[in-house]
Amino acid sequence: MHLARFQTAADAPPQVGLSNGEGGIVALGTAGDGLTLSDLLHADDPAGRVAACPSGETFALADVRLLPPVERQEVWAAGVTYKRSQVARMSESEAAADHYDRVYTAARPEIFFKSTAGRVVADGEPIRVRSDSRWTVPEPELTLLVAPDGRIVGYAVGDDVSARDIEGENPLYLPQAKTYDGSCALGSTVLLAEGPLDLPATTITLTIERDGATAYEDRTDLSQMKRSLEELVAWLTKEYSIPDGAALMTGTGLVPPDQFTLEQGDVVTIKIAGVGTLRNPVTRG
Known part of the structure; x- marks a missing residue:
């Protein structure tokens, strides 16, 4: 299971997504909910936390800007x-x-x-x-x-x-x-x-x-x-x-x-x- 932070535009807020293994990334959570990669990784059960997240839009990797996997760390x-x-x-x-x-x-x-x-x-x-x-x-x-x-x-x-x-x-x-x-x-x-x-x-x-x-x-x-x-x-x-x-x-x-x-x-x-x-x-x- 591969996670990533990404933006859909330079002025768009960072989102968290799950790689679909086919050159795309599936947004996790809902728009504007403020979900962060740290929220998922620092959960008691990260895999369970990811599984519980609602799936959003799927983006082609070529259409997003991937970000480093650190926020405040x-x-x-x-x-x-x-x-x-x-x-x-x-x-x-x-x-x-x-x-x-x-x-x-x-x-x-x-x-x-x-x-x-x-x-x-x-x-x-x-x-x-x-x-x-x-x-x-x-x-x-x-x-x-x-x-x-x-x-x-x-x-x-x-x-x-x-x-x-x-x-x-x-x-x-x-x-x-x-x-x-x-x-x-x-x-x-x-x-x-x-x-x-x-x-x-x-x-x-x-x-x-x-x-x-x-x-x-x-x-x-x-x-x-x-x-x-x-x-x-x-x-x-x-x-x-x-x-x-x-x-x-x-x-x-x-x-x-x-x-x-x-x-x-x-x-x-x-x-x-x-x-x-x-x-x-x-x-x-």
Whole structure:
């Protein structure tokens, strides 16, 4: 069951809909009732709440504007949760290599603030390379939608765009490397969490196109994660309340080679099997 937020016009209020699997989206609730995605996801029984909603008009996806799956929720991210990420982070900064090595094996994971809801880039909108970065990459990540009580209630596709040269210069620059305009993108559809994911079958594919050709492509799957999804949520909420819920990116296992950086005009596509697709053009500066 895939849910999405959408608008039928630029000045129309956001609505919530259910994908019909045939290139359309069925509006849920009644016009003007103020139903939000959070209302559904944060219910005691989200699937039951969706089933109880009256169905409205069906729209073709081409006729609506899909919105990010966050309303007031903060976006957080976890790092060094895959072996490949550990190796990449160690290589980008010799001075801090030992820190990344130790956090991979430590009980406490790396968790950092990524974005406010209003700054999240939607599917089809441009992600951005900082003007002062010479080495920036996309980081494809399964993103968890978390209810205020800590339940994992949905899954989305995320891109934690990162300036690796800035972070590599000094680990204390991580907020500047990770949190800036155009650095956080989320796919528009949310897979309702009606049961645990099949980790090996949940593949993540990253494709970067440049000048009409594939410049980079690779894939991994969730079985390569060192930490469980529940563990990451538990650490996020351990001493931090999330009254509006939260989105939590879970780390990346796909890192382009060190000589590769995003350029103006590139197109980044991230596909997570069973969850969705996120596609964004790249701008710089």
